[in-house]
Amino acid sequence: MINKKVASVKEALSGVASNMTFMFGGFGLSGIxxxxxxxxxxxxxxxxxxxxxxxxxxxxxxxxxxxxxxxKKMISSYVGENDEFERQMLSGELDVELIPQGTLAERCxxxxxxxxxxxxPAGYGTEVAEGKESREFNGKMHILEYAFDADYAFVKxxxxxxxxxxxxxxxARNFNPNMCGAAKITVAEVxxxxxxxxxxxxxxxxxxxxxxxxxxxxKYEKRIEQRTVRSRE
Numbered sequence: 001m002i003n004k005k006v007a008s009v010k011e012a013l014s015g016v017a018s019n020m021t022f023m024f025g026g027f028g029l030s031g032i033x034x035x036x037x038x039x040x041x042x043x044x045x046x047x048x049x050x051x052x053x054x055x056x057x058x059x060x061x062x063x064x065x066x067x068x069x070x071x072k073k074m075i076s077s078y079v080g081e082n083d084e085f086e087r088q089m090l091s092g093e094l095d096v097e098l099i100p101q102g103t104l105a106e107r108c109x110x111x112x113x114x115x116x117x118x119x120x121p122a123g124y125g126t127e128v129a130e131g132k133e134s135r136e137f138n139g140k141m142h143i144l145e146y147a148f149d150a151d152y153a154f155v156k157x158x159x160x161x162x163x164x165x166x167x168x169x170x171x172a173r174n175f176n177p178n179m180c181g182a183a184k185i186t187v188a189e190v191x192x193x194x195x196x197x198x199x200x201x202x203x204x205x206x207x208x209x210x211x212x213x214x215x216x217x218x219k220y221e222k223r224i225e226q227r228t229v230r231s232r233e
Contacts (some may be wrong), residue, residue, distance in 0.1 A: 003162045016151075020048060023052070030171040031176050050117070062082075110148075118145055120145055153180065165212050166180065168206075188214045189216070
């Protein structure tokens with residue numbers, strides 16, 4: 001029987017090195033691969049190109065990698081919650097590529113499906129389209145976007161089994177599914193890891209064919225990115 005389980009995060013990240021391109025699942029602070037990020041910080045590998053919807057916050061998520069100046073380039077959609085990110089970007093220390101959120105998702109999905117590129121109307125006529133091929137379809141202009149080419153994709157799921165099948169919970173079902181199989185190696189960390197065959201096939205969001213390594217995370221911190229409460233008046 002196929003068994004993609006690895007014993008620890010250290011084994012799961014075997015082969016990672018400086019100057020690689022990594023994908024990180026998650027949306028805000030929901031569904032981010034916390035254990036993989038912590039291990040990357042511990043190894044202090046540098047010169048990374050990171051593909052993620054956002055850049056975490058100053059003291060959590062990808063913010064830890066930014067603090068240690070391990071990231072060379074960020075490819076993201078939304079980055080407004082991280083002061084250190086802003087400082088590095090404005091000082092020229094960090095290369096940043098901001099792209100429309102839908103385009104980011106589709107570039108992941110295209111890589112997952114094996115499509116080298118696609119046309120989209122998003123960004124045409126703006127600085128997003130600068131230097132890109134454009135073409136008209138049905139009277140509407142589109143720009144050519146290329147699928148991502150990443151070395152590793154790090155995703156986080158609620159449940160998984162030893163065959164690599166994954167179930168995501170709530171908002172964590174965001175960029176995680178599209179990033180599975182979108183890199184040369186996909187590493188999934190899960191809150192609960194079960195033997196193959198224990199998950200209900202009708203509940204599986206991502207089949208194990210898209211995952212190369214899976215492990216049970218040591219711990220997870222349920223952060224709230226922006227907490228807003230109503231006054232008692």
